[in-house]
Amino acid sequence: MNSKKSKIICITGGKGGTGKTLCAVNIAIMFKNEGKKVLLIDGDVENPNTYLLLNGKLENKKDVPFFKPKINEDKCSKCGLCAKNCLANALLHIKDAFPIPILTVCSGCQLCYKICPENAIEADSKTIGFIYSTKINGLSLFLGELMPSEARSAAIVEALLEKFEEILEAEPEKFDIIILDTAPGAHCDVELLIANADIVIPITEPTKFGKLDLIRIMELIMLLGKESRVIVNRSSLLGFRDQFLKELEEENIKILGDIPLDSDIVESYCQGTPIMDSNSVFDREGAGYRAFNKIYENLKKWLGIIK
Numbered sequence: 001m002n003s004k005k006s007k008i009i010c011i012t013g014g015k016g017g018t019g020k021t022l023c024a025v026n027i028a029i030m031f032k033n034e035g036k037k038v039l040l041i042d043g044d045v046e047n048p049n050t051y052l053l054l055n056g057k058l059e060n061k062k063d064v065p066f067f068k069p070k071i072n073e074d075k076c077s078k079c080g081l082c083a084k085n086c087l088a089n090a091l092l093h094i095k096d097a098f099p100i101p102i103l104t105v106c107s108g109c110q111l112c113y114k115i116c117p118e119n120a121i122e123a124d125s126k127t128i129g130f131i132y133s134t135k136i137n138g139l140s141l142f143l144g145e146l147m148p149s150e151a152r153s154a155a156i157v158e159a160l161l162e163k164f165e166e167i168l169e170a171e172p173e174k175f176d177i178i179i180l181d182t183a184p185g186a187h188c189d190v191e192l193l194i195a196n197a198d199i200v201i202p203i204t205e206p207t208k209f210g211k212l213d214l215i216r217i218m219e220l221i222m223l224l225g226k227e228s229r230v231i232v233n234r235s236s237l238l239g240f241r242d243q244f245l246k247e248l249e250e251e252n253i254k255i256l257g258d259i260p261l262d263s264d265i266v267e268s269y270c271q272g273t274p275i276m277d278s279n280s281v282f283d284r285e286g287a288g289y290r291a292f293n294k295i296y297e298n299l300k301k302w303l304g305i306i307k
């Protein structure tokens with residue numbers, strides 16, 4: 001990915017519900033408030049909801065097609081070569097019969113299509129999801145959505161990244177800051193986005209589950225050789241803040257900041273009005289607002305934008 005001009009920040013976390021989208025949206029808004037050209041990419045394709053938090057609408061819907069092998073029975077010699085070589089075991093072949101594609105396990109690799117000696121496999125396609133591109137209050141948003149019952153979520157993330165690369169190739173200075181918001185977990189969708197980032201911010205919460213999932217995602221981040229700093233959300237939960245931060249330090253995990261439980265944040269979330277929006281009516285002296293501001297200052301120092 002082209003990162004010569006833009007800074008690419010990936011917001012992730014091993015566990016669901018830790019506040020990844022809340023952080024991604026508010027960080028994007030804070031950069032936008034300072035006049036930066038910001039693109040937010042929602043890569044949580046099974047549950048994309050950044051637009052709701054931004055109180056916006058999805059526009060410019062585009063299908064994401066996925067390769068589907070179609071057997072041409074007039075050409076097929078029933079040799080079985082395609083089934084023998086399909087690593088996903090997605091072609092059922094019984095002697096002297098035409099192979100049957102099992103589309104639920106097909107990876108779309110196209111190997112069968114390329115190796116068939118009779119050219120009997122045709123490249124068909126099916127729509128597995130959509131990507132949208134829209135602008136909400138001066139913020140550019142790309143969002144991917146996987147269709148229900150489809151399993152190939154990584155293909156939607158790839159489509160988002162391809163679209164992004166195309167734009168940066170044509171206009172390298174179109175965006176100053178790109179924020180990638182991942183799905184929870186440490187699977188291939190998440191890996192794709194982390195691999196394309198300059199820096200990574202995992203979001204966690206001060207619970208045993210939060211720490212366990214954080215350690216899993218940290219392993220993936222280290223494997224991909226990325227620099228990371230953690231945000232602890234709901235840090236004042238049950239009074240474990242100090243103990244939790246100390247435990248992370250003992251594990252040599254760097255901390256970008258923490259966000260306490262705060263009624264303004266909850267209200268902003270419910271209303272779809274980001275707390276850091278320049279037009280928001282939330283208390284600028286409140287704990288949530290101050291916590292986000294502190295995180296933003298630390299982030300700019302980390303990126304070398306300010307000393």
Ligand code: SF4
Nearest residue numbers: 076077079080082116
């Ligand atoms: S490799 Fe081609 S010819 Fe052979 S069984 Fe498969 S589709 Fe038919």
Ligand code: SF4
Nearest residue numbers: 086106107109110112
């Ligand atoms: S596209 Fe790849 S995974 Fe799907 S049936 Fe063909 S060889 Fe198997």
